[in-house]
Amino acid sequence: MSLVLRNGRLPGSDDLVDVRVDDGLITSIGYLAPASGHSPATRTVDLGERWITPGLWDNHVHFSQWSQTARRLDVSDATSARAAADLVAARLAAVPAAGKHDRLVGFGFRDALWSDAPSRTLLDAVSGPVPVVLVSGDLHSCWLNSAALAVYGFAGHQTGLLREDDAFAVEHAIDNVPDADLDAWADEAARAAAARGVVGIVDLEMTWNLDVWRRRIDAGTDSLRVDFGLYTHHLDDAIAQGLTSGQVIDGTGGLLTVGPYKVITDGSLNTRTAYCFDAYPGLSGDHDRGMLTVPADELEALMRRAAAAGIRPAVHAIGDNANSLALDAFEAVGCTGSIEHAQLLTAADVARFGRLGITASVQPEHALDDRDVADRYWAGRTERAFPLADLLAAGVQLALGSDAPVAPLDPWVAISAAVGRSRGERAAWHPDQAISRQAALAASARGRHGIGVGQIADLAICEIDPFVASVADLRRMPVAATLLGGRFTHSTL
Numbered sequence: 001m002s003l004v005l006r007n008g009r010l011p012g013s014d015d016l017v018d019v020r021v022d023d024g025l026i027t028s029i030g031y032l033a034p035a036s037g038h039s040p041a042t043r044t045v046d047l048g049e050r051w052i053t054p055g056l057w058d059n060h061v062h063f064s065q066w067s068q069t070a071r072r073l074d075v076s077d078a079t080s081a082r083a084a085a086d087l088v089a090a091r092l093a094a095v096p097a098a099g100k101h102d103r104l105v106g107f108g109f110r111d112a113l114w115s116d117a118p119s120r121t122l123l124d125a126v127s128g129p130v131p132v133v134l135v136s137g138d139l140h141s142c143w144l145n146s147a148a149l150a151v152y153g154f155a156g157h158q159t160g161l162l163r164e165d166d167a168f169a170v171e172h173a174i175d176n177v178p179d180a181d182l183d184a185w186a187d188e189a190a191r192a193a194a195a196r197g198v199v200g201i202v203d204l205e206m207t208w209n210l211d212v213w214r215r216r217i218d219a220g221t222d223s224l225r226v227d228f229g230l231y232t233h234h235l236d237d238a239i240a241q242g243l244t245s246g247q248v249i250d251g252t253g254g255l256l257t258v259g260p261y262k263v264i265t266d267g268s269l270n271t272r273t274a275y276c277f278d279a280y281p282g283l284s285g286d287h288d289r290g291m292l293t294v295p296a297d298e299l300e301a302l303m304r305r306a307a308a309a310g311i312r313p314a315v316h317a318i319g320d321n322a323n324s325l326a327l328d329a330f331e332a333v334g335c336t337g338s339i340e341h342a343q344l345l346t347a348a349d350v351a352r353f354g355r356l357g358i359t360a361s362v363q364p365e366h367a368l369d370d371r372d373v374a375d376r377y378w379a380g381r382t383e384r385a386f387p388l389a390d391l392l393a394a395g396v397q398l399a400l401g402s403d404a405p406v407a408p409l410d411p412w413v414a415i416s417a418a419v420g421r422s423r424g425e426r427a428a429w430h431p432d433q434a435i436s437r438q439a440a441l442a443a444s445a446r447g448r449h450g451i452g453v454g455q456i457a458d459l460a461i462c463e464i465d466p467f468v469a470s471v472a473d474l475r476r477m478p479v480a481a482t483l484l485g486g487r488f489t490h491s492t493l
Contacts, residue, residue: 001043003457003486004032008047010450011441012467019052021457024485029453045493050480051465054445055199055458056411059361060340060401062139063203063226064175064212067185069107069405075134076108081116084109084134084143089126103131103148105174107405110137112270112373118143120160133174135167137369138406140268142167164267164293172206183216189409190223194489196410197460197479200225202401204262204314204340208234210249217252223489225458227259230311232302235261244310254485260314260337261306265294266322269343269370272377274319276344280377290319300329307335314361320344320384327352338399341366344378344385354394361399362388364417364440365407371429382430388418389433398435398443412477415440420471437467437474457486461493 003021010017010029020028073091078084084106091104104127111118123132123145131148135141141163149157152170162170177185193201201224203209209228230238238261249256267273267290272280275290294302303313313333315326318341326339327349338359343366345353353360367386374382391398400414407413418440421428428434435443442449451459463478481491 004042004044005052005459005461006032006044006046007049008052008461009049009465011051011053011438011465016049017052019451019457019459021483021486024457024487026451026453026455026457029451047461047480047493051462052451053197053441053460053462053466054448054451054455055460055482055484056197056444057200057202057399057446058193058198058401058404058409058411058414059202059399059444060363061201061203061404061409062205063186063189063201063404064182064205064207065139065171066404066409067182067189068175068177071185072135073104073106074108075106076110076137078109080114081111081118081122084118085122085126088123088132088134092127092130103133103151103174106132106134108137109134109143110270110369110373111141111143112272113376118159118161120144120146120149120157123160133170135171135174136271138268138270139171139403140164140167140271140273142170144170163271164273164291168206175207179215183219183221186216187219187221187223190221191490193409194223194482194484195479196412197462197477197482198224198409198411199458199460199482199484199489200227201409202227202229202259204229204259206231208237210243210256210258213256214249214252217255222253222255223484225255225257225484227257229259229314230261232261232263235302235306235311238311239305239309245312258311260312261303262314262316262340263294263299263302264316265292265299265326266317266319267291267293268318269373269377274343275317275322275325276319276378277321277324278381281379289321292322292325296325296328299325300332303329303335303337304333307333307337313337314340316340318343320346320349320381324349327356327358330356330358341403342391343367343370344381345387345390346384347390350387350390350394350396353391353396357397359397359399360391361401362386362391363401363403363407364388364414364421365402367421367429368417368423369407385430387433388435392435392439397447398439400440400443411444412479413475415444415466416471416475418443419474422471423475437469441466457483459483
C-alpha cells in the first residue's frame, strides 16, 4: 500500500507539503494534487500542519534493564545511604516477603556526594533475611546486603558495595526474569519508545542479543529497528557465525541488524572509576585515578581481531586517560568505530577524534545528572567535560543516546540536554559546549535533520517545530505519530 501524508511542515518552515511513501520509501515531497495518480490502495493521512522529522534513534541502550526499571524500587531520590535504606525498609514493610527465595531489587542510587557510605550492615538492619540488591544509577556498582552477598557469590564482602566487573556479574545474575515476562515488558517499552518518535535503538545489553531479539521479533515486537551489540565473551561465536556489523539478520523483516563490538575499558564518574590522568580528590591507593579494566595491549588485540572480521569496535571510555588510550588503539588498528560516552577529553584528543574519523557516541543528559559530581571530582577540568561543541567543530560525528536505564530512553531528552546544557531552572553548565537544534536532531537521526526523497520512511510527526522549540519544549516534545518504513507504530492522528 502507498501512503500520502498531507498538510505537513518541514522543520524550520511554515510551508505545507505532502509526502508520498511507496514500498516504505519516500518518493515525493511537495504539493500533490488530490487523488493525483493515487490507486485505490493509497492511504491518505492529514497531518494537520504538524512537523515531519526523521525518525529518532537512541544510540546506546541496555534494553532489558530499561524494560525492568519500572518494576524495581526507585532509589534515585535518596540523598544519603540512610535515606536509601529507609526506602528499602518502607518497601519491605509494604510488601512483606513471602518466602526465603524472594528478593528486592532497587535502581538508581548515586552515592558520590553522599555524606555517609553504603554498607551491608546498614541494609542488613532494615532487610533481615531478604536478599536486597540496589543497582547504581550508572550501572557500575551494586550495593548488597549480607543475604544477597551470599546468594550471588560474595559472602563476607566487607562493605557490600561491588564495583565494575563484580557489579556486572550481579546485574547479570538478577536479570533472570522468565523470557515470556521480560519479552512482554520489552514489547511494552518498545511501544513507549515509538510513542516518543523512536524508530531504532543500539542495544548494548550484556547478553547474546541475536537470540533474544529474534525471539521477540518472532513473537510480534515490531515497533523498533534494533542494532544489537556484541561483547568479548561472544566474539568467538559472532566471528564463527560470520556476523559483520551492518548485516541484516534474515527472517526479521529488516528490523534486526548486527551492531558493534563493545569493550568496557574504564568505569564511571559517579563510581569514581572513570580512568583519568589526575587523581580523584580524597582517594588514594591503586585506583585513585580510576580503574582501567582492559589494559591497552589487550584492547588493541581485541579491536584488531574484531575489525579484521568486519565487526566495528565501540569502546566504552569516560575518563580522559581511558579516552586517550582508546584513541591510541583505534590509531594502531587503523579502523573506524565509536567511543561510547567520551565524557572527559583533552583538547588534543578532541582533534584526534576528528582526524581518525571516530564517532563520539555521547549521552548529553549525563552531563546534567553528573554536573555536581564533576564539579567536585573533576574540579578545574569540567570545561573539558561533555565537549559536544568542540567535537562538532573538530568535524566529529556525534551519535546521541541515553544509556537507558541510566537516563530515560527518550531522544528528545538528549536533544534538549545537548541544546540547553540544563534542565529546570538551573543555569546552563558550560553553555559554550551547547550545540544547535539542527545538529542535535541529526545526531539523533543517523546524520539527518531533514527528510529527503529516496530515504526510508522512518518518520516522526511533531506538534512543535524542533528548530525553534524552547529547550523545555524540546524535552517534552509532543509526538503525534511515528512511522517505521511507512508503517505507523504510534499515532494520535
